[in-house]
Amino acid sequence: MRNFHRNRLRQRWQSLRQSLSMYQYCGRAIALVWTTNRTLTIALMVLTLIAGLLPGAIAYVGKLIVDGVVQAARSGLADDRWQTLTYLGIEAGLIALQAGCKQGLALCQSLLRALLGHKVNVLILEKALTLDMAHFENSEFYDKMARARREASSRPLSLVGRTFGLVQDALSLLTYGSLLLNFSAWAVLVLMVAAIPVFIAETRFAGAAFRLFRWRAPEVRQQNYLEWLLSNDTAAMEVKLYQLGPMLLRRYRNIFHQLYGEDRDLTIRRGLWSYLLGLLSTTAFYAAYVWIVWEAIAGAISLGDLTMYLVVFRQGQTTFASILSAIGGMYEDSLYLSNLYEYLEQPIATPLGYAAHGLSPGDGLRFEAVTFSYPGSSEPALEAVSLHLKPGEKLAIVGENGSGKTTLIKLLTRLYIPDSGRILLDGLDLREWNPAVLQQRIGVIFQNFVRYQFTVGENIGAGDVNFMEDEMRWQAAAEKGTAQPFIASLPDNYHTQLGRWFKSGRELSGGQWQKIALSRAFMRTQADILVLDEPTAAMDAEAEVQIFDHFRAMTQNQMAILISHRFSTVRMADQIVVLQGGRVVEHGTHDELLRSGKRYAQLFSLQAAGYR
Template structure:
């Protein structure tokens, strides 16, 4: 408000200074005597105070904007991340959803702040225009009309091009994600080894440049058109100012207004024109900001999957896990990932699932952990439909290690601790889980044991071998000491056969009271299971014990003999 009101006051004080100086000069030339210079100097002092206050208010606005930028950018990013936590895995595997997320995040920390700043700027400009209008009306109402009309063409042009720019921005989300992906391939440590060995650098950089050239070409065309029309229509405002300039000068020459009035009106008209143009720019900018914020609103209004289950205990704890004619097809796919899957795993039983890659083994685990919902059929835990369970209670009962487990750039202890976030910092649990996962021996040899930073992203980080990482992930699954279901998806694929055999002998001994679902390609381990399920093309084709399946002489027996032959 202060910054909005003071400019007109300064213009008026400038008029008083000029008029006081002119009056004092006339008195001095007529009397050749004493001249009272105090009115002129007092006005100068008054203007100096006003300028100091204006500078202080503008500096205050800058400080507030700087602080607000940090707070608001953080708030909006937290809103996006909080929303992401509520969404389903299905949405994260959808490319259109990623486009929506990319559009929301690209301008998330800029547009909300811009909208707020422009809103306050509009209030400030409105106050300035109101005071300028009062001063200009004393000269002529037509001057106010000219002031308003002169700024309109630029406003219309900018608003039109803002809409075009937004449409261009929205259409290119996929290309922008491709650019970011190529940057990651060229600059991330987990990709750099293969990029160098396969000499992919120049090819990837070429693609990056081609994408930039494509996007730059569109941006350049829009920028040139926007600049050309902005300049052309800006000449209208310039012409209007000099028309008003000539008018005010003429009125001064004819003696209708004083020299001080001329100085004030010229200042007011120029500043008023600039202020009105800024006000219209703020309105156009607010329109543009709202266009971009519509992407944020679309993301924040993304439908959240309903999780209506509230149950915390089952109807029959002795029933274990039961699949009844479960079928599932991934969104966007025509071929089912699973078809009419039926199985029963009783408490304390160990079930091994075998099959070729793409046969649906991991999909079955995703359904059990409620990352997806079956299209048909039902899954029961303790005699209660999985959909009726409270999803947080359900997942606390399950310890999982997926084949593509995350290698967190955290300390060793935290890498294990994430298996049970409620006990993330529990050193006793870290140690117990590491012993169960057979990771304790190499952890003791690390520079700071459980406090050793893993990965190369941060200072002092240590890199582990693939087998050591898998033991860390296996330990992570054991963090949930209350979990009565363990799910292991290829948990030892990076570990040699002898170490794997030892791990599973140890593993069977420490999981006597837990249900275990094990996915593995190595038949030396799956034969330890109480029951083996053979899946092919999303269907169960065989199930039974290792001996039963060998006697059957079907798919399992063939795969087992092929693998056994490789060791002879």
């Protein structure tokens, strides 16, 4: 039994320490707001201080007005009447100043909210730019990002607002307390104790709401995905054709009802407890109300004192409850803000390479016993892969889906790093290259290339962001990518808006989009390695032959890696690698592999039979 109580105390102490540690984010939130706009932050602080001192001053001047009215009525003197009117003018001035402070605070908060929302979103996006591909292929990372983006733009300002509000209420409470102490110290104690139960309930339910928020990040992302499927032009054709709409909408509704049920239960429990515990505060107020009225009837205090003490006790009680609510709200904001910093402080691999030149410029590209497994996978995607591509040579990679072809390209472009083995360019390990220099030497068209909702020129120019607005380069790249003829037929040529998301957008065929993507790869004029991952999958056979004849002519001095399922294309390569299960099972020229009669020859014969 003793051990049980000791463990309970230890758990409660750890829970308390964890709760207190959440308040560390107050300072970080203030620093974040400060760096967003210092002028507005200073204005917010000054207005908060003034607003905190005004309520006590207004309550005291109100007492002077009531006592002045009573005195003027008794004496009938003009001086007493003018004194009372003076107090009234002072109160009007203080109330006008209080109203001005409220408007000023609202203005500062509104402007800071917009600036801070932008700043936090930029921080989230900047962090995304520093992350590795492994993060973007990890569902847990997406949950972190989703939690960071939801409410992250509003919570820092909310936390700062509550912190400043806490200072404001503390100043008000000090003035109220100093006035109320003249009546009784016990009244101050009742004022403080009565609000504590509500604070405990609010803090407890804030923690429960946050835990609920963290648990269901995957469900919220799934709901957003279903919403995207039902409303996006990319998926609209297939959703309608296969009549998926009702099923997807049903899933969307089911997730909503699940989330709503959890929210409803928590909201009902929170509201019920807050109401019951709030009755304690009301009871305390009316007990003090009776006490103050009794003292006034007995003649112990004046009518002005009665008015002031009632106002001070009521507003003091509200202010103290506001302080505790602010502390609970700060705890809740800190919980949500921890999601933002958990994401922003996600560890990233520091690039170690700084080289801009290789040791043997004529050596080309080498894979030496490269093995790689994706994070969380027990099976290697590539295992002991070795190959050598000399400058000017063309390499074709063939294999079934899942054999490791695209993984090999991800390693070449250093989106991933091998678990073992080395990849060398010009005799130097890719790990030692400066990533920016390395990637400028590689032009890639991925199988799942991006169809940017930009103009034609910008779609092509995206291949080299340093020259994205260079129309001469657009045209040169489009010529190499065989996109020039159909671009010339578009209404605004290179300035034609593509896609249907924006006004006057023009949709292209699959083959035309692939030519745009191919042209994008040619934007990198300094690239001596070109990678084409299924570059002609949406084109007819005639267009494919034309493109690859043109491609060979345009890349005589460049290394090229081609991934394709069409053997009419593959046979043009200087050497062919056959991947199976992540391993190189055959390597040679087209004629050599046919003579061997193995896997490549079988696949070639099967495909050739389809054309007879």
